[in-house]
Amino acid sequence: MIDKNLLKMLVCPESKEPLKLVGEELVCDKSQLAYPIIDGIPILLVEEARKTNSEK
16 A cells, blocks of 8 residues: 555656556556556556556
8 A cells, every 4th residue: 555645746757747546556647557566666667557548
């Protein structure tokens, strides 16, 4: 679980937009990327993110 105060500070490295916690990932709606959380550590590397299929 990610600390709520930490989550408020984290942004997407691609779009610089806030991230939201969805399951075991941090998701950015603007860039449509989902960053994994491995062993409680968010991996905020664009190369490690998966593309989401969000329609905007």
